[in-house]
Amino acid sequence: MLLLTNIRDNKDRVLSGLKKRNFREAADLVEAVLEQDKARRTIQVQRDDASAELNTLSARVGGLMKEGKKSEAEQLRAQIGGKKDAIKTLEDELKAKESKVQELLYKIPNVPADKVPAGTGADDNMNVHQHGTIPVLDEGSLPHWDLIRKYDIIDFDLGTKISGAGFPVYKGQGAKLQRALINFFLDEADRQGYREVQPPIVVNEASGYGTGQLPDKEGQMYFVNADGLYLIPTAEVPITNLYRDVIMEERDLPVRNVGCTPCFRREAGSWGAHVRGLNRLHQFDKVEIVQICKAEESYNTLEVMCTYVQGLLEKLELPYRRLLLCGGDMGFNSAMTYDFEVFSAAQERWLEVSSVSNFETFQANRLKLRYKNKDGKMELLHTLNGSALALPRIVAAILENNQTPNGINIPGVLRPYTRFDRIDLHS
RNA sequence: GGAGAAGUGGGUGAGUGGCUGAAACCAACAGUUUGCUAAACUGUCGUACGGGUUAAACUGUACCGGGGGUUCGAAUCCCCCCUUCUCCGCCA
Numbered sequence: 291m292l293l294l295t296n297i298r299d300n301k302d303r304v305l306s307g308l309k310k311r312n313f314r315e316a317a318d319l320v321e322a323v324l325e326q327d328k329a330r331r332t333i334q335v336q337r338d339d340a341s342a343e344l345n346t347l348s349a350r351v352g353g354l355m356k357e358g359k360k361s362e363a364e365q366l367r368a369q370i371g372g373k374k375d376a377i378k379t380l381e382d383e384l385k386a387k388e389s390k391v392q393e394l395l396y397k398i399p400n401v402p403a404d405k406v407p408a409g410t411g412a413d414d415n416m417n418v419h420q421h422g423t424i425p426v427l428d429e430g431s432l433p434h435w436d437l438i439r440k441y442d443i444i445d446f447d448l449g450t451k452i453s454g455a456g457f458p459v460y461k462g463q464g465a466k467l468q469r470a471l472i473n474f475f476l477d478e479a480d481r482q483g484y485r486e487v488q489p490p491i492v493v494n495e496a497s498g499y500g501t502g503q504l505p506d507k508e509g510q511m512y513f514v515n516a517d518g519l520y521l522i523p524t525a526e527v528p529i530t531n532l533y534r535d536v537i538m539e540e541r542d543l544p545v546r547n548v549g550c551t552p553c554f555r556r557e558a559g560s561w562g563a564h565v566r567g568l569n570r571l572h573q574f575d576k577v578e579i580v581q582i583c584k585a586e587e588s589y590n591t592l593e594v595m596c597t598y599v600q601g602l603l604e605k606l607e608l609p610y611r612r613l614l615l616c617g618g619d620m621g622f623n624s625a626m627t628y629d630f631e632v633f634s635a636a637q638e639r640w641l642e643v644s645s646v647s648n649f650e651t652f653q654a655n656r657l658k659l660r661y662k663n664k665d666g667k668m669e670l671l672h673t674l675n676g677s678a679l680a681l682p683r684i685v686a687a688i689l690e691n692n693q694t695p696n697g698i699n700i701p702g703v704l705r706p707y708t709r710f711d712r713i714d715l716h717s
Numbered sequence: 718g719g720a721g722a723a724g725u726g727g728g729u730g731a732g733u734g735g736c737u738g739a740a741a742c743c744a745a746c747a748g749u750u751u752g753c754u755a756a757a758c759u760g761u762c763g764u765a766c767g768g769g770u771u772a773a774a775c776u777g778u779a780c781c782g783g784g785g786g787u788u789c790g791a792a793u794c795c796c797c798c799c800u801u802c803u804c805c806g807c808c809a
Binding site for chain 1 (some may be wrong): 727734735736746762764765766767768777778779789790
C-alpha cells in the first residue's frame with residue numbers, strides 16, 4: 291500500500307511511475323484517493339471540534355458536581371445531550387471516509403523504481419545477465435514429464451488419485467532429490483548468515499493483508515473456511531508477517547531470514563500448453579529468503595540477494611539468465627523485481643525459478659513495520675524477498691539437462707545430499 | 718472441548734466513573750560530575766490522524782487486547798470476540 295502522504299506530496303512522480311506499469315486506472319484512482327482524503331480531513335476537523343466541545347462541557351459538569359451545584363450541572367447535562375447525535379453522525383461519516391480511502395489505496399499497485407523499464411509484458415523485460423552454456427541434448431532426449439515416468443521418480447497419477455491434478459507424489463530417488471535440494475538451499479543460506487525459520491503454512495486474514503496477497507489475490511489462495519485461514523502461496527507471507535506491528539531496534543537490522551515451506555497455488559483457470567509436468571503445480575516446495583532493512587540500504591540488498599541466487603544456480607551448473615522485469619510484468623506489490631530463469635534443454639524453454647523483489651515501504655506500510663531513526667522519528671523499513679529457490683522447475687531442468695542414455699547425472703554439489711550420483715533404472 | 722484467572726506505554730506494574738495519556742520503578746536517550754568504566758544527579762522519554770507554521774512553537778481528536786453498549790463523562794460498569802495462564806479432558 292502506498293503512503294497517502296507520498297501520493298499527496300508527490301502526485302506527479304507517483305503517476306509517472308504507475309504509467310510504467312501500463313496501469314490504466316492509475317490516474318482515476320489517485321484522483322479519487324486525494325478527493326476522498328480531502329473530504330475525510332474536512333470531516334475529521336468537524337468531528338475533532340465537536341468532541342473537544344463535548345469534552346470541555348463534560349469536564350464542567352464534573353466541576354459543578356464537585357462544587358455541589360447540582361441544578362446547574364443538571365441543566366448543562368441536558369444541554370449536552372443534544373450534541374451527542376451530531377458527534378455520532380460525524381464519527382460514522384469519518385469511519386466511512388476512512389474505509390473508502392483505504393479501499394482505494396488497496397487498489398493502487400506499488401510505484402516502480404526509476405530503473406524499472408516501462409513495458410506491457412514479458413517481451414519488455416531486460417535480460418541483464420546470462421550465464422552458462424545451453425546444453426545440446428542427444429537424439430531421443432526426453433522432456434522431464436517423460437523422464438519421471440521412465441525412472442519412476444515422480445507420479446502425477448497417484449497425486450491425482452489422492453488429491454487432484456497438480457499435486458505430484460515424489461517417490462524414491464525423486465523424493466530424495468527434493469530433500470537434497472531443500473537441504474542444500476538451506477545450508478547455503480545458513481552459510482550466508484540467514485536465520486532459518488519454520489513458520490506456519492496457514493495464515494490468518496491479517497497476514498494476507500500484511501504482505502499484500504489480500505485483497506488483490508484472494509482467489510489464488512486455498513482457503514480453510516471453517517477456521518478462516520489461508521494456505522500460504524509462499525513463505526514470504528508468514529515470514530514477513532513475523533514482523534507485523536513490530537518496531538525494530540536499529541541494531542537488529544538488517545533482518546535476514548530463510549525458510550522452506552510448501553507453497554499452495556490455486557492458479558484458477560491458468561492451465562495451458564506450457565504447464566505440463568512440473569512447470570506449474572498446486573503444491574510445491576520453495577526456499578525463500580526474506581530481508582528487512584533501512585530504506586537507504588534496500589537496493590544494495592536487492593543486488594546482494596540476486597548475487598546469492600546466481601551463486602546457487604551456478605553451483606547447480608544450470609544455465610540461467612537474469613531479467614529485470616518491466617513495469618507491466620511486475621507483481622502488484624513490488625517496486626523492482628528480478629526474475630531468474632533456467633534453461634530447460636528438452637523443452638527448449640526458459641523456466642522461472644526465482645523472483646527477487648524490493649517492496650520498499652509498500653508492505654511495511656501495511657505491516658506497520660518501523661524503526662526509530664537517528665532523529666528519533668518512526669520510519670518505515672523496506673522489505674525484500676526472493677526464492678532461493680523454487681524446487682519443481684529446478685528439478686525439471688536438472689532432469690532434462692543432465693539426462694544421458696545411462697541415467698540422469700546429479701550435480702556434484704548435491705551428491706553429498708542425495709548420496710547417489712545418478713538416477714537410473716536400477717535404483 | 719469443560720471450569721477458573723488475566724490482558725495497561727519498550728519492560729515490570731499502579732490505577733473500580735471526572736483532577737489519568739495514564740503513578741512508580743526499570744530500560745533507553747541527552748547532559749552534569751569523575752582519570753576510564755561504574756555510580757550518582759538533572760532533564761527528555763508513546764503512537765496515529767488532523768489544525769497551525771517557511772520550519773518550529775503551539776494545539777485538537779483518538780487509542781489502556783479487539784468490537785459494541787451504558788453515561789454529560791469509561792482504562793475503570795455491561796455484552797460479544799480474541800489471546801495468555803492454571804486445572805480437567807483429548808491427543809501426534
